[in-house]
Amino acid sequence: MDYFLHILILIAIYQTLALSLDLLVGHTGLLSVAHAAFFGIGAYSSAILTTNLHAPAVLGLFVGTSFAALLSAAIALPTLRLHEDYFVIGSFSFQVIVTSLFNNWTSLTNGPLGISAIPHPQIVGYNLNTKVSYLIASVILLALSQRISKRVTWSPFGRILHAIREDSVLPATQGKNLLGIRMRIFALSAALAAAAGSIFAHYITYIDPTSFTVMDSILIVTMIVFGGAGTTLGPLIGAAILILVPEVLRFVGIPTELAGNAKQLMYGLVLLSCILYRPKGLLGRYIFQKWSARP
């Protein structure tokens, strides 16, 4: 039962991640492979603040999300003025560097050993220490992200996002501030990822850099592409399936030392075959391929 709850919590956290990244990939047409870095920034902020400084968990959550939103500007400002390809490269290098900092900045992050004994927080007198309570917390965050995402994408602002995705020249000629709009949606997406990271850190109570590598970013992108970018349910279904399938395979009896490789190999094959044979994903509405005419 505990194992079952654990899987459900993981699915809810990854659904939040996929949903928040889809604001960027599916709705704005910008690809970022730095989502796990923001997830990690949220997790590490919470972990460091609550273990080293004994700050309340809410402060950790708040600092993590604002820090992630601020750092997103470091990628967005220099690269979004250029062609979209540079944004991809910028996000990729940000991801690699953040992982390297998690690994090497030992005085702050404890390096590859990670941070352990992250306390369970107390929220309004209720002690968050059972699996059920974490499931409730992560589902609340998921529902909140879902509401935010719906509100944003169905607003006039969301219309501009979709317009940018289809053709960025038209909204620009109508005087929309493309850079500002893209930066805002990127900051929102990063902040939601950091919030998920904060819950993840408190739930797992032990974090190390291996949960926040470029592979995890690719996994989150794969969830979106597989489920269907720019749809309401696509990222949720993609996340659920891609978390569940390796867990099922675990019972088939692949030796543990090969399991990690086999899992990632499967993700890579899923991503490649989606792009080659079904770019709009399972529930696809928006065709990933069509959005930008080649120069």
Place this chain on the structure above:
Amino acid sequence: MIAQVIINGMLAGALIGLLALGFTLVVRTARIIHIAHAATFTTGGYVGLWLLRTWDVSLITAACGAMGAGAAVGFLIECCVYRSLRKQRASSVSVFLASLAVVVIIQNTIGLVFGNEIQIAPSRFGQEVLSICGARITTWQGLSILVSVSAFILTTIIMQFTKTGRLARAIGSDADLAQIAGVKLENVLMKVALFSALLGGLAGYMIAYDRSITPSNGLNLILLAITAAIVGGVGSVPGALIGGIIVGLTRQFAGWQLPSQWQDAIVFMLLLVILVIRPQGLFGKPIRRSTA
């Protein structure tokens, strides 16, 4: 001390440049963010070391094996992935994702076959230490600078003076026009992909022999190569070498002066700075800006 830092920076830079060269050639002709170059690199490194260890072949044979393995991977990528995406007129971003997926697949296949542990070269040929202006390098390192520089000269000659080179440059400047003029696009792009993969395999072998290799460090090294290519100007052959040396020197100086955790972060700073002040790089042509 400073001479040693500079020599080490140049050494690392020459190898990063060699990796950036293969990357920049594909970017220039096919207009793809060819991150799957990391896959040819890793395959070359692993096959080279495996030949040395298991079959006890000579260094030259192992180098040829590494280049052949790299080229085989490059052929598969071009044939099964890029060609089909070009047919669908896929956007550059989805080609990037496919390229990244290829890296994940190859890196984990290598992990399954050879294991995820760090690999080093078995027989340590070329560890004699030479002294140049007070700096110490091994013969292998001296040799790798020579190999890298000759690869650059060879590439420049091919790109400037052979028919294939001219066709590749024509495709790079305008693929549609080149096709109208009768250039067989797929043939030329295949040749470029194979040549780039040969260089990738060679770079993998040189770096793996000098230091070590793991299945996953291809992506870290390709980031250095991308930065080098952007600093030097995407598509410029000498720019890749100069950019590589700049990246190598920056990392060495950062490692010398700053706490070690900033050695990689400084590369990101370098990338951001160059994108802000001179996005076309040192030798690049001005690039098309987005509408933002």
